Amino acid sequence: xxxxxxxxxxxxxxxxxxxxxxxxxxxxxxxxxxxxxxxxxxxxxxxxxxxxxxxxxxxxxxxxxxxxxxxxxxxxxxxxxxxxxxxxxxxxxxxxxxxxxxxxxxxxxxxxxxxxxxxxxxxxxxxxxxxxxxxxxxxxxxxxxxxxxxxxxxxxxxxxxxxxxxxxxxxxxxxxxxxxxxxxxxxxxxxxxxxxxxxxxxxxxxxxxxxxxxxxxxxxxxxxxxxxxxxxxxxxxxxxxxxxx
Amino acid sequence: xxxxxxxxxxxxxxxxxxxxxxxxxxxxxxxxxxxxxxxxxxxxxxxxxxxxxxxxxxxxxxxxxxxxxxxxxxxxxxxxxxxxxxxxxxxxxxxxxxxxxxxxxxxxxxxxxxxxxxxxxxxxxxxxxxxxxxxxxxxxxxxxxxxxxxxxxxxxxxxxxxxxxxxxxxxxxxxxxxxxxxxxxxxxxxxxxxxxxxxxxxxxxxxxxxxxxxxxxxxxxxxxxxxxxxxxxxxxxxxxxxxxxxxxxxxxxxxxxxxxxxxxxxxxxxxxxxxxxxxxxxxxxxxxxxxxxxxxxxxxxxxxxxxxxxxxxxxxxxxx
Ligand SMILES: Cc1cc2nc3c(=O)[nH]c(=O)nc-3n(C[C@H](O)[C@H](O)[C@H](O)COP(=O)(O)OP(=O)(O)OC[C@H]3O[C@@H](n4cnc5c(N)ncnc54)[C@H](O)[C@@H]3O)c2cc1C
Numbered sequence: 001x002x003x004x005x006x007x008x009x010x011x012x013x014x015x016x017x018x019x020x021x022x023x024x025x026x027x028x029x030x031x032x033x034x035x036x037x038x039x040x041x042x043x044x045x046x047x048x049x050x051x052x053x054x055x056x057x058x059x060x061x062x063x064x065x066x067x068x069x070x071x072x073x074x075x076x077x078x079x080x081x082x083x084x085x086x087x088x089x090x091x092x093x094x095x096x097x098x099x100x101x102x103x104x105x106x107x108x109x110x111x112x113x114x115x116x117x118x119x120x121x122x123x124x125x126x127x128x129x130x131x132x133x134x135x136x137x138x139x140x141x142x143x144x145x146x147x148x149x150x151x152x153x154x155x156x157x158x159x160x161x162x163x164x165x166x167x168x169x170x171x172x173x174x175x176x177x178x179x180x181x182x183x184x185x186x187x188x189x190x191x192x193x194x195x196x197x198x199x200x201x202x203x204x205x206x207x208x209x210x211x212x213x214x215x216x217x218x219x220x221x222x223x224x225x226x227x228x229x230x231x232x233x234x235x236x237x238x239x240x241x242x243x244x245x
Numbered sequence: 246x247x248x249x250x251x252x253x254x255x256x257x258x259x260x261x262x263x264x265x266x267x268x269x270x271x272x273x274x275x276x277x278x279x280x281x282x283x284x285x286x287x288x289x290x291x292x293x294x295x296x297x298x299x300x301x302x303x304x305x306x307x308x309x310x311x312x313x314x315x316x317x318x319x320x321x322x323x324x325x326x327x328x329x330x331x332x333x334x335x336x337x338x339x340x341x342x343x344x345x346x347x348x349x350x351x352x353x354x355x356x357x358x359x360x361x362x363x364x365x366x367x368x369x370x371x372x373x374x375x376x377x378x379x380x381x382x383x384x385x386x387x388x389x390x391x392x393x394x395x396x397x398x399x400x401x402x403x404x405x406x407x408x409x410x411x412x413x414x415x416x417x418x419x420x421x422x423x424x425x426x427x428x429x430x431x432x433x434x435x436x437x438x439x440x441x442x443x444x445x446x447x448x449x450x451x452x453x454x455x456x457x458x459x460x461x462x463x464x465x466x467x468x469x470x471x472x473x474x475x476x477x478x479x480x481x482x483x484x485x486x487x488x489x490x491x492x493x494x495x496x497x498x499x500x501x502x503x504x505x506x507x508x509x510x511x512x513x514x515x516x517x518x519x520x521x522x523x524x525x526x527x528x529x530x531x532x533x534x535x536x537x538x539x540x541x542x543x544x545x546x547x548x549x550x551x552x553x554x555x556x557x558x559x560x561x562x563x564x565x
Binding site for chain 2: 216
């Protein structure tokens with residue numbers, strides 16, 4: 001079985017976001033970049049399936065050279081090889097097109113990725129890839145098992161969950177608790193250095209969207225404190241002042 | 246060239262977030278000098294469908310093929326793409342949801358559309374087509390220029406407050422050709438909480454964290470939620486510990502909510518938690534630790550023990 005895991009390189013979840021250049025660029029100064037937390041789940045499950053079923057795991061990132069440490073970490077965790085499509089991942093359609101192009105050439109049985117990236121939170125790439133390849137897409141996937149050529153999946157829905165079955169090939173957007181995040185060990189880190197990382201140029205399309213500028217939310221006003229032994233006052237304030245109940 | 250709005254049903258009724266989407270779509274249609282058409286998939290009676298008119302749609306396309314009764318993002322995308330083609334729609338509007346997410350992406354692929362997710366304002370058409378969206382899990386906003394011929398806008402809850410009229414929409418049966426391949430995923434079992442307020446749809450949310458000490462104490466959270474008609478939510482450790490189901494976990498790696506009121510009880514306010522809730526209109530924090538970071542992001546705060554404060558709040562709501 002051949003598994004492709006698509007990963008993003010995103011600011012660490014504790015990052016306070018700031019912009020530069022007249023609010024047109026993310027201020028990367030002091031920002032640690034990590035694998036998207038949801039992508040970490042996808043990778044962890046892929047490595048488990050490899051151990052269980054004997055699959056190969058290829059990692060793919062659409063990103064510039066500064067994303068390579070994130071890719072190497074995925075190799076250290078257990079992926080066998082990697083692609084980096086050398087382009088700034090600005091738009092979900094564009095990213096999906098790059099993934100679909102590589103998938104078409106290499107015939108993966110399973111394409112796993114996070115349910116969404118934590119930068120743009122689009123949550124769209126898996127579905128667009130599925131459409132481009134003409135195969136089913138399912139997200140957000142909480143549990144995944146493979147039996148022969150059938151995937152058994154539990155997906156989260158609003159207010160509950162759903163058990164599904166579908167034949168491979170499939171594209172899945174993953175989230176917890178599909179697997180426990182894996183931390184690279186020393187041996188993994190050493191071998192990651194020698195694993196193949198191919199850099200390929202993007203297939204061309206016009207970008208369908210572009211971000212003109214960014215903005216930060218206005219700070220909230222000062223908090224109004226209410227004494228615990230006058231807690232009832234809160235309900236009055238929510239009704240008369242905030243007018244939300 | 247009408248603006249097309251995908252409308253989701255919940256037990257045969259137009260979902261509240263979809264009512265917002267219709268109102269939003271009708272506003273965009275007004276800006277573009279055209280009309281708003283809603284496309285509804287699944288079983289609903291004509292009176293309910295015609296009520297899309299109250300929020301500004303003039304026409305409803307109703308796809309009622311029994312094969313579509315189960316929510317299915319792939320098949321729904323086929324239906325909406327066919328509707329967009331029939332109506333020559335260049336703008337498609339829908340409300341963010343679990344089903345909509347699955348559908349939007351397939352639809353974007355089919356229509357080669359420029360897509361903005363988590364849209365939070367009406368578009369600015371003064372110079373192209375620009376929409377504001379929430380990014381970095383609510384920590385920032387982006388102004389997106391949609392350059393493609395077809396544009397899809399997935400709007401966040403509470404982006405717009407619908408004003409209702411007593412207009413009704415005409416309802417046309419719509420039966421586009423469906424693809425067999427759209428039905429290649431088999432649903433074996435569905436488990437869905439019934440009777441509760443759905444978290445992503447909720448205007449009011451009562452959320453609790455590790456400060457509640459254990460699942461056996463959730464009664465006081467549920468009672469306040471019930472009194473308010475609110476949905477319940479929780480922090481990530483709470484769902485990791487299986488005190489609450491995963492679909493209640495809000496934050497960076499959970500559900501993102503933007504209700505009118507978010508009450509956080511016994512939650513510290515870690516940046517990852519805040520990220521998923523900071524676009525709530527009003528935030529109330531109850532924590533026994535006056536230094537809890539959440540107070541910095543709150544509108545109202547109570548330093549106190551949740552086990553004392555929550556029951557008092559419930560009583561006060563019941564007395565209203
Ligand atoms: C990659 C990543 C992603 C994450 N994503 C999320 C996410 O999506 N959502 C999320 O919530 N977290 C997320 N987290 C975890 C986050 O960092 C915090 O650990 C978590 O939010 C803490 O949950 P908590 O506030 O319930 O628990 P705690 O941090 O343990 O805080 C409990 C609070 O309850 C208060 N308390 C205790 N007893 C009482 C009492 N009797 N009365 C009143 N107050 C009391 C305490 O003072 C304390 O402030 C993520 C972390 C990482 C690393």
